[in-house]
Amino acid sequence: MRGSIEVVPPKKLVGLSFSGTFPALVAEMPKVWESFLQRQGEIPFVIQPSICYDVSQENHAYQWYTEYVVTEVERFEEIPPGMIGITLPERTYARFTHTGPMEQVQQTYRQAFQWLGDEGYRIDETALRMERYDERYIPARHPRERAENAYDIFIPIL
DSSP: OOOEEEEEOOEEEEEEEEEEOHHHHHHHHHHHHHHHHHHGGGOOSBSOTTOEEEEEEEETTTTEEEEEEEEEESOOSOOOTTOEEEEEOOEEEEEEEEESOGGGHHHHHHHHHHHHHHTTOOBOTTSOEEEEEBTTBOTTTSOTTOTTOEEEEEEEBO
16 A cells, blocks of 8 residues: 655634544444534535545543544634534645445554555654545445445644
């Protein structure tokens, strides 16, 4: 697996979030995705309605994780009740594409981290990671086991 290096411009994102331990995250994120997809139409000023992001903030020291299920907006003028707005600064990422059933995604991440190490890149552990979803695969909409599932993984690098 090869990655590509991309500078992603700043993004304004609006959606839902969940924080908890990793087991709680695994249990709750499908519900967060379902809720987000049901409420996505409430979000004004969306740039591309067919694109969603799962943005991850990981605190390994405390084993605490925050996930944001969001879409990109032009501005934060009106954030629907119960939703949040976050801004991601411009950042350099290594981009990879996972293709296949979701049960294989950990293998994709292992290969991505291996490639980064082999190529001499350092991961920015303080920055947020992103997964970009589009018509190829949307959690809670498409079956996890579909062979044609595909989405993009953005790992922040220094």
